[in-house]
Amino acid sequence: MTKQAYVEQVAHWASVRGFLDIKANAEGYQKPIAYGRQQDGQSFVPDVTGKQFDSKSYFEVILKTNDVDYLVSKLKLLYQLATLHGGQLYLMAPKGHSPFAKAIAANNRIEAEVINLS
Numbered sequence: 001m002t003k004q005a006y007v008e009q010v011a012h013w014a015s016v017r018g019f020l021d022i023k024a025n026a027e028g029y030q031k032p033i034a035y036g037r038q039q040d041g042q043s044f045v046p047d048v049t050g051k052q053f054d055s056k057s058y059f060e061v062i063l064k065t066n067d068v069d070y071l072v073s074k075l076k077l078l079y080q081l082a083t084l085h086g087g088q089l090y091l092m093a094p095k096g097h098s099p100f101a102k103a104i105a106a107n108n109r110i111e112a113e114v115i116n117l118s
Contacts, residue, residue, distance in 0.1 A: 001094065003047075006061040009117060010048045010092045014059060019050030035077055044074045047092075057087035061117075062101035063094065072108050079110045092117050 004026055011024040023032040025045050036043040048059035058078040065071055075089070082089045089112040093101040098116050105112045 003061055003063060006063075006092065006094055006117060007047045010059045010061060013092070013115070013117075014048060014050040014057075019052050019057065021051045022048065023050075024048045035081065037073075037077070042070075042073065044077055046078055052087070055087040056082070056085035057090060058082050059090045059092055061094070062091045062104065062114075063097055064100045068104070072104065072110075075104065075110050075112070076108065079112060088113060090115055 007024055007026040011022050011026065011029060014022050023030045025031055025047050032046045032049045034043045034045045046058045047061050050057055050059070058081060060075060060078060062071075075091070079089045089110070091101040091105060091112045091114045093114055094117045098114060101114045104110070105114065
């Protein structure tokens with residue numbers, strides 16, 4: 001399955017669990033706001049965002065990658081934004097990618113809930 005298909009699955013997962021105002025980096029959805037870093041101009045677009053009550057949460061599909069630095073930078077930013085908005089960061093891991101997602105979070109002190117996608 002492509003990352004795009006997983007992003008759509010995550011958007012559905014969030015809506016079933018009561019998240020509202022869902023934005024996804026996928027066709028048929030309003031795209032989430034891109035966040036940029038001033039020090040290097042790098043920009044990050046969350047895979048999915050959703051609101052529950054007054055909290056905004058971020059959902060990121062985690063696939064094994066060699067570009068770990070980019071992934072860690074993005075997750076740290078999303079974790080800070082989730083904390084700022086009273087929400088949570090969810091790492092959505094397809095089958096076989098969960099140990100990678102847990103290791104990335106643990107090794108970089110990123111507090112996130114790892115959800116297994118089937």
